[in-house]
Amino acid sequence: MLLYLIPGDDGSIGPGERHVNLVWYDTCHKDFPECLSIMTDVDGKQHQRTVPFGKVRPSIWAQKQAYSSANFPSPIKELVNKIETPFVTGIYDCISPRASCFEGKLFLVGDAYAPFRPNAAQSTNQCALHCLLLSKYICGEITLEAYENNVTSFANTTLHWSRAIAGYGYPEMRDKVKHQLNLEAPPSDLTVARFSTFNMKLLVQ
Template sequence: MSKTVIIVGGSLAGLIHGLQHKRLGNNVIILEQESGERHSHHAGIGFGINAQEFLRKYDLTGLTPAFASHSRRWAYYTRPNVMNTKGSIQLTSWGLLNSILRANFDGLASAACPNPPPAAEGDGSATYLTGKRVTALQCTKETITVNYVDTHADRPESIEADLVIGADGVNSTVRQLVNAPVTKRYAGYVAWRGTISEKLVSKETVEYLSGHVSLQFSKRTYLLCYIIPTDTGNFEPGERLLNWVWYYNVADDSPEMTDIFTDVTGRLHHNNVSRGLVRSEVWERCRAELLPRISGPFQELLQKTSNPFVTKIRDAICTTASFYDGRVLLVGDAYTTLRPHLGAATEQAAFHSNTLETVYHGKKTPEEWSSGVGRFAQRIILINKIIAELGTGTVFSLLKSILFYVVFLIKLKFGRN
């Protein structure tokens, strides 16, 4: 029998889980607090094996979702070609993936997908409601009532569900409502991020950056860059975007932190200063300190980026993903917000969805699933830590992070995690 599934949050995790339930024949309603058309932060995302498996199973658009990159090129200080290492990864843009998921979920046409596919046989209904901010949950033995505010009319409303999925991101309301245990902490560094059109940089720099992920290490700081398609799904050379991230150590509550997070209007932000709001003198000062210590292609990227954005890197780590006997679940960033080093946030959301299928088919209990997603998150957290220490830490902190990872693997092997 079809179930009513309410998904809180209509970004990538919400759409992934919404599409899965639609294809499983359930009736799905996504409640998204924001109104109107959604725009990406113009920053790339990793499209890992779980995301690939998910789209193979459920996508009917036939669109190419991502670029494949088969190696990593390493630059050290001003030397651009220190080594090349193998390693496949697929990369894409938030906007393109969002368009593909919306086309499949509720048939929304977009520049990337002007002709969305019709519903497949056996699909349930799919509704995407905007301007609905979820505020409370009431769980009885039979049903769950989701209370929300219609932000257009400023009116409280409610809806009954068999299953509620919290996909409401880093500051998840659902996570608070179920009293999920969560640890939050600042990672000790911020990420400057930017994208620029290939057209704006020299042919040599585009050639240098094409076909692989480029990593640039310098004194306790590192950058990476890879090419992504546009939000409208353009993969053509000359039209693509160069996406870069620069990890930069800043002490919490320091005068420098206040300076970076004070925007053009004088407002101090807690986590993020969006594109267009970063003070140009702050960006120019930070960039000027780094430029003499990095290689030519990365210098050009930073010099030609006039509108970056900056985010404090924080961990938000939760230890339980299933509540009320599996009738309320936390997925994606709402469950655990991963540092962006591996670009694994969407991959985690897809992993949650792929592995939940075993719960929906009665092969695993929600608690077993919750333990599995905990191990998945823990592994990525530890790998992220190694990468962070390699780029921004000391030899001692790097060795410590490797040791933690080895201990984790040993415990995993002997079933003690």
């Protein structure tokens, strides 16, 4: 779970005007009844990617609030219980075995190449590194092989680091890691959904 402040509707970060963003991670397989139920909205429509604001079935959110009330500390419970319009987003985690295609004519940059789960807060760093290296490749300062080696090394290191931190704080998560750390066999079945209001998100694999 992540909890942090974000600017309010008018961009202010002052007390009483800023928002609180709460990200709640959980896991479920995309084909399991639990996930299919979560991704089915109040009108009975099943979504693949996102259940929009106001469309999450009240019974689904009530289950999460009940879990929060039974397991979370008071400040977190208060935030969860104040959420009125959650939404769900399905996230398909897949790290590409290569960062470029068609002999250097197409590049996967940033999260398009490697999203890190659990959240390692490294998306901007990775994207900046890719852009710097891509500029050097275009200018002929490095080879395509050097580009691939650098971005793969960063992804491997960051993925190990992210998993290590998660495993230290939450040992039960170790068995839920599905990425191959050598990036050679990205999974095709890892799906994550997110519950949220304007300032809260819940992640469900």
